[in-house]
Amino acid sequence: MKRRHKVAVQTSLFSISLISTCIAPYSNIVAAPPRTPDKTVNCEILVVGGGLSGVATAYEGLLAGRTVCLLEITDWLGGQISSQGTSALDERPTQRSLQFYSRGYLELRDRIRRKYGELNPGNCWVSDSCFLPHDAHTILTQMLLDAEKRGKGKLQWFPNTVIKELEISPDGKIINGAIAIQHQPAKGAPSINTFPLSQTIEDAYTYQNSSQFTKSIIHLVPKEVKTKAPKWYVVDTSETGEIIALADVPYRLGIDGRSYLEPSASGATNDPYCTQGFTYTFAMEATKEPQPQTMPPFYLQYSPYFSYELSRLANFDLVFTYRRIWSPTKGQPAKFGGVSFTAPTPGDISMQNWTWGNDYRPGTPADNLIYTRQQLQATGQLNPGGWMGGLRTESLRKAEENALSFYYWLVAGTTDSQLGPGVKQPQPNNRLLTGINSPMGTVHGLSKYPYMREGRRIIGRPSWGQPGGFGIWEIDISRRDYNDEYYRKTLPADMYRQLKAALAGLEAVSVIEGKIPPDQAMRRTRSTIFPDAVGIGHYAIDFHPCMVQSPPETPGNTEHPGERRGAGQAYPFQIALRAMIPQKIDNLLVGGKSIATSHIAAAAYRVHSFEWSAGAAAGTVAAFALKNAVAPYQLVDNLPQPEPQLEALKRLLEKNGNPTAFPDTSIFNQNWENWK
Template sequence: MSVLDKELTADLVVVGGGLGGIAATLAACRLGRRVLLVEELDWLGGQLTAQGVPPDEHPWIEVLTGSQSYAELRQAIRTYYRDHLPLSAAARAQVRLNPGQGNVGTLCHEPWVAVRVIDQMLAPHEAAGLLTVLRRHRVLRAETAGDRVQALTVLDLEQDRPLMLRAPLFIDATEIGDLLEQAGVEHVFGAEAQSRTQEPHALREADPFDQQAITWCLACDYLPGEDHRIAKPAGYERLRTLQLDCWPGPQFSWTLSDFVTHQPRERPLFVGPTDTESLYDLWHARRIAYRQHFEPGAYASDITLANWPQMDYWEQPVVGVSPQEQAAALEESRQLSLAWFYWMQTEAPRHDGGQGYAGLRLRGDVLGTTDGLAKQAYYREGRRIEAEFTVLEQHIGVAARPGRDGAEVFADSVGIGAYRIDLHPSTRGRNTVDIDSYPFQIPLGALLPVRVDNLLPACKNLGTTRITNGAYREHATEWSIGEAAGLLAVFALEQGEPPRAVRAKPELLADYQRLLQRQGVLLAWPRFGPLTPTQRVGYQHAKA
C-alpha cells in the first residue's frame, strides 16, 4: 500500500481521523485487517485535538468506560504526562491525574498530548503494514454502483495529486458527514418535524437549516502585568453588540442564559486566583494545564481552553450549504472568537473593578497553530444517516419516558454512552435545549443505512434525530460508535455478508455481540440514575 501508487486497496477505508475514525481503525487493525485512514488535517483526534475540546464525559467515567480501548486512551494520556512532562511529585502520584484540573471532566489536558498518544496507538499497526494514514488528503468524489460504494478519489493536498482508494467496505467518520453526501447515502440534517418523530422537543415543522451553533475554540494563558493584546478583529464593533433575542443581553458579557432554566446567570472569567484547584468561573471550566501540577517554573501560567457560550456562532448554518457559504460562515466563526478574546483583553469588566485583561495571551502552540485558534471548528451536529432504526427522545429522555427508570433496552446493542440531551443556540435564534437523559445503549440498527450496503457511520452521523444527537455526540460515545463500526466491518467481511445481515440474522447478531464483548466493549449499563444537572460532571461549570 505505497502512497506512491495511483490506486490503493485495503479491506476498509475510514474517512475522518476524529475519535470515531480512530476507534474504527484500531478495532479493524487489532483483528488483522488492512485499513486506509484518510484525514484532511495534519492532526488526528477530531474534537479531542484539532477542535480543542477536552473530554466532556459522564460522571462514572473513572469507574466504568464504554470499552477497554477507550480506557487505554485515557490511561495513555496520563502516562504521557508522567513519562514526558515535569509533573510535581504530588501530581505524579495521583492515580486519576487531571492535568488541567478543569471542572468539566476528570481528564482535561493539552490537545497536543492527545495527538502524540493517538499516533503512538496507531504506530504498531503502521509498522506491521496493516495501516496507511493519509494525512492532508481530502475526498473529491465517490464512485457508486447500485447500493454499493466502489471507490473514492482523494486529493493529496500537499502534492496536489489524486489517488484512488478501493475497498469492500467504507466508513464515514467525517465531522459533518461529508462522505454521506458524496456517496449518495440517504441522510438528514438540521431539525426534523414533530409529526415525524413525535418527540416532545422536536420542532412543529422540519427545518434543515435550524442547526446548532458551532464554536471555534482557542487556548490562552494569563500573565498579569503584561500586555498581549491582539489587533482589533474585523467586524469587532458589530460583533461586540451581537445578541440573540432569547439572550438576556449582548453575547459579549459575563451574563448568560442558563442552559436549563433560560434565566440570566453570571459567568465571569475569574472569581479568584487563576491557579487554584476549582472555582466557579469560565477560567476553571476547561483549564487544560494546572500550573501547580508541574515543577516550579515549568509553566508560566495555567492554560485554559475557551469553548464558552460567548463564542457560539449561530448567524449562519454550515451544513447543507454551498462551499462558498460554508467557508464564509467558518471565517465569521473564527472572527467571532477573536473578537471575544479582544473584548476580554480590552473592555471586559474585571473581577477587581478594572477593565480588560491585557495579560491574556493566545496559546496556539498547544493547538498546533500560530494564531491561537484550534485547527478546526467544533461541530455539534452534521448529516445523519436515514437508518434502519432511529434513536428518539422517547428512547433516552427522562421526561419522555414517564413511569420508566431507564433508557430503552436494545436487543441489538453494540455499545453504551451517557450524556444529557444538550443543544446549543441555533441558527434560527432558538435557545438551548438541555434536558435530563438516561445512560443509553447504541443500537446496531442506528449504524445501518436504509439502502447502501457497504458504508457505515462512525460518529455523530449515525441514526439519531437532531434531539438525541445532542446526547450521542460527546467523546466517549463517539469512540464507542466508531469501535462498533470498525468491528462490524471486520465481522461482515469474515462472514461474507453485508453489515445489515448481521442485524437481520439472530445467529450473526449473537456472534457479533460476542466479538464486541471479547474486545472489551460493554453492551449494557448497570442500573444508574438519569443525568441531571447536579449529576453531570462539571455541569455547573461548563457546557460543551
C-alpha cells in the same frame, strides 16, 4: 474510470433559484477532471475522518488484522481532543467511577495519565481530564501504531486528505472506489497550518495544484478477493457526514418536527438550517504582567454577542479555569457561583469553548454552515467532480473572526449582551497562544477545524416499529417528565397517547388499546433497550441552539425559541447497529455524530466516549463482515426475530472489551435514577 452515479431528484426551478440566493457560489465549483491518479491504494476498511470515532474504527480494524486506510482533512488525529481543540473529556460521574468504557477509550485515558503523571494536568473543573491538544494527536498516533503491531494489521494514514469522488456500482448498492486529494505546501509556500480553514478548504477540494498546495490524487479501492459479499467497507466518521451527503443516501439535518418520538421539538415541522453551534477553540495563557492587546478590525461587529451568559458564571477566573488545559503551578483555592476551583497562575493555559463567546450559531438559509441536499444541488456539489466539502465557506470565515473577537472581549471587553453593563472587566494579563508549536498547532492560534456538535444524520433502513427508517429519538434516552402540563396542552390527544404508550414499558399494549388511561401508565425509568446494541454512551442532552436572525452576531439576537426544552438529563443509552447502517448502499457504515439519531438525541450522542464506542463498533462490524462474508444489514434484517450472526457479533464486542450494554440492563430493571 466510472464516476459516482447521481440519483436524480426533482427540484423546482423556483426552489433552486430561492436557495441559490442564499448561497455564495464557489469560484470553481465544477473542478477540472483529475489527471491519472498518482497512486492506487488497496484497503479493506476505508475510514473517512480522523476524529475519535475514526481513530476507534481504525484501532479495532487493525487489532482484527485488517488493512485500514484512514483519511483526515487536517494533519492531526483525534478530532475533538486535538484538531478541534476540545481536549476536556465530557464524561458522566457514574460511568467514570465504574470505568465502564470501550477498551480503546480506557487506553487513551491511561496514556494521558502516563504522559503527564496525572489525568488532569490542567486542573480544570469541567472534567476529570483536561490536557494539551497536540499531545492528544501524539498519543493516538502511537496507539494506532501499537494496535497495528499487536493485531498484525496494516495502517495507511493519509493526513491533509479529503474524498473528492465516489465510484458507485450501477445498481447504487456498492461503493467500488473513491478518489481522494492529499495536499502539501507548494514549493515556497508557508506551512500547512498557516492559514485558517476558511482560506484553505476550497483549495483542498480542487484537483489542480495551486500557489498554496501541491496535490496528490489517490485512487482507493478494495483488495481483490473472490466473494459475493462486499470486498471492503467505507466508514463515514467525518465531522459533518460528508460521505453520506456525497453518496446521496437519505439523511436528516437540523430540527426534527414534533412527534410522539420527539415531543420536545422546538417546531411542528423540520428545520434543516438550525443545527447546533460550532466553535473555533483557542488557547490563552495567563501572564504575570499585562500584555499588549490589539483590537481586531472586525471586533465591533461581533462584540454585541458576547456574554458570561449567567450571573453565576460572571467571573473571569471561573471561565478561565473551566477548561484550563495546563497548570504547572497550582493556585489558591477559590469559589464563585457555587463552583470551587484553583485561581489561575502565570503559565496556566486555558482552552476557550463558550456558548455566548466563540460558539458561532447560524440558523437560517442565508448562513447555515452545513449545506442541505437542496443547497448541495444548487451549488453543483452533487454533480460529478463538484464536491467541495458541503460547507459554507463564508460561515467558517465569520466563525474565525468571531473567535478572535471573543479573545479580545475576554481580555479587553467591557460589555455583556445578556447581563448588561458593569459586569465585564478587562483582564489584560493574558495572551493568545499562536504559532506552529502552540497548543492548537496553528500560526493564527485557532483550532485547525471547528468543534462540530451536529452534522448530517442518516435515516436508517425501515425497521419494525419504524417503517419510515430507523432512528434513535428523544424518548429513547430522556429522563424528562412528560406529565408536564406543556405536553398535555401542546401535543394532540392521539400524539400524547402514543407518547405515553411508548414510555409505558410493559404496559404499552394496554395504553394503546385504551385499557389504561395514558396518565395512569407507569413510565419506564431507563433508556430503550436495543436488541442490536453494539456500543454505549451516557451524557446529558446538551444544547447550543442556533440564533433566530442572520447573522448570529446581530445586536439583540436570540436563540431559536424552544430549542432548550429538550435539554436535560438522559439515562445511560445504547448504540444500535441499525443506526449505523444507511439506506441504499450496502458497504457503507456510519460512526460518530452522523448515526441515525434525532436532533434532540444527537445532543447527547456527540461526546468523546460515545464517539469512541461508535467507532469501535464500526471497526468491529466491518472486520466481522469481511471475515464472515456477510453485509451488516443482513445482521439485523429479521429483527425482532433471533439473529444468530448478530449475537455472535455482540459476543465478540463484549469479549474484546467493548461493552454493548450497561450493567444490569434489563426490561425488568427500573433502577436507573441513581445513574449520574
